[in-house]
Amino acid sequence: MKRRRPGTESCGQGWTRRGRGHLRRGPGYAVLAALLVAAAGSGCAAETGGSAPADPVRVAAARAGQPGGPPAAGAAGSVAAQAEKARRAQAARAVAAKKWGLAGTPLAPPAPPAVKPHLTTRKGFEVEGGDASLPPVFTTVPTDKKIVFLTMDDGDDKDPELLKMMSELNIPYSAFLSDYLVRDDYAYFKEAQVRGVVLGNHTLNHRYLPGLSHDEQTREICDQQDIIEQQYGERPRLFRPPYGNYNGDTLRIAKSCGITAVPLWAAEAFPDRMEWREEDQDLHPGDIILTHFRGKKDWKGSMPDMIRNVMKVITDKGYAVARLEDYV
Numbered sequence: 001m002k003r004r005r006p007g008t009e010s011c012g013q014g015w016t017r018r019g020r021g022h023l024r025r026g027p028g029y030a031v032l033a034a035l036l037v038a039a040a041g042s043g044c045a046a047e048t049g050g051s052a053p054a055d056p057v058r059v060a061a062a063r064a065g066q067p068g069g070p071p072a073a074g075a076a077g078s079v080a081a082q083a084e085k086a087r088r089a090q091a092a093r094a095v096a097a098k099k100w101g102l103a104g105t106p107l108a109p110p111a112p113p114a115v116k117p118h119l120t121t122r123k124g125f126e127v128e129g130g131d132a133s134l135p136p137v138f139t140t141v142p143t144d145k146k147i148v149f150l151t152m153d154d155g156d157d158k159d160p161e162l163l164k165m166m167s168e169l170n171i172p173y174s175a176f177l178s179d180y181l182v183r184d185d186y187a188y189f190k191e192a193q194v195r196g197v198v199l200g201n202h203t204l205n206h207r208y209l210p211g212l213s214h215d216e217q218t219r220e221i222c223d224q225q226d227i228i229e230q231q232y233g234e235r236p237r238l239f240r241p242p243y244g245n246y247n248g249d250t251l252r253i254a255k256s257c258g259i260t261a262v263p264l265w266a267a268e269a270f271p272d273r274m275e276w277r278e279e280d281q282d283l284h285p286g287d288i289i290l291t292h293f294r295g296k297k298d299w300k301g302s303m304p305d306m307i308r309n310v311m312k313v314i315t316d317k318g319y320a321v322a323r324l325e326d327y328v
């Protein structure tokens with residue numbers, strides 16, 4: 001039985017660009033409005049590191065956390081206080097952006113939605129015999145906001161600078177971990193988790209799942225669920241199959257051990273370039289961006305180099321990075 005491979009990946013393999021038109025929503029979006037409503041909404045990673053008190057990033061971040069001026073009276077006052085808090089958070093992000101050599105200051109995401117969007121499997125990504133009871137497989141989250149999501153896979157490179165950089169920039173991201181790359185240093189991802197990163201499942205050994213038996217897939221997916229829960233105290237809800245390849249067994253097995261959604265990706269980030277899934281080679285509201293925990297031995301730069309590159313693309317196009325788990 002032959003089925004189309006819906007995605008490629010990620011881990012050293014080529015890309016298949018998909019010609020399907022992308023659903024575009026809504027007209028432009030006011031950056032100013034985003035700044036006003038964002039406040040501490042991103043939920044990512046308070047700085048927990050031990051920088052010196054004189055560190056301007058730390059000082060600015062500390063200021064951002066202070067109550068905004070005189071006590072607010074009533075709803076108007078509360079809105080003003082929120083706006084002031086957002087302004088300070090953004091000022092702290094500007095300082096961090098300069099420190100880490102970003103081309104511009106990352107935009108603040110809007111406040112998370114009160115109700116998460118309804119997710120469905122992307123057309124062309126269905127499995128044979130599948131129905132709406134299976135975890136949805138998607139590359140873009142339905143939203144009219146100019147936001148994208150950053151996801152990092154595998155777990156090979158464990159650069160402490162990345163954790164610090166993302167905390168100071170207050171940029172959310174999600175990790176999809178493969179145990180064979182992570183098990184030599186579970187503590188690194190514990191530190192990421194403490195800083196606000198949600199840890200998702202990317203299997204035990206990064207195998208091509210459609211080539212495995214039902215039992216082998218169960219081991220790859222569900223044993224990884226158990227390991228992440230044992231190591232980090234939280235059982236993942238999100239699962240990403242290696243190379244973006246899966247079949248009906250994959251989704252049924254994933255569901256049976258606690259997975260509720262399968263986020264793939266619309267674009268992939270490298271230190272020196274982007275690779276796009278869509279014909280228009282552009283970002284769209286709600287796009288999920290894939291990248292990897294990789295270092296100079298794997299690609300042309302460090303993790304911070306990759307972040308500088310992808311954030312320039314995201315910011316130049318007027319997008320903010322939001323927290324995937326606030327929407328999925």
Ligand SMILES: [Zn+2]
Pocket residue numbers: 009010011153154202206242243
């Ligand atoms: Zn991978």
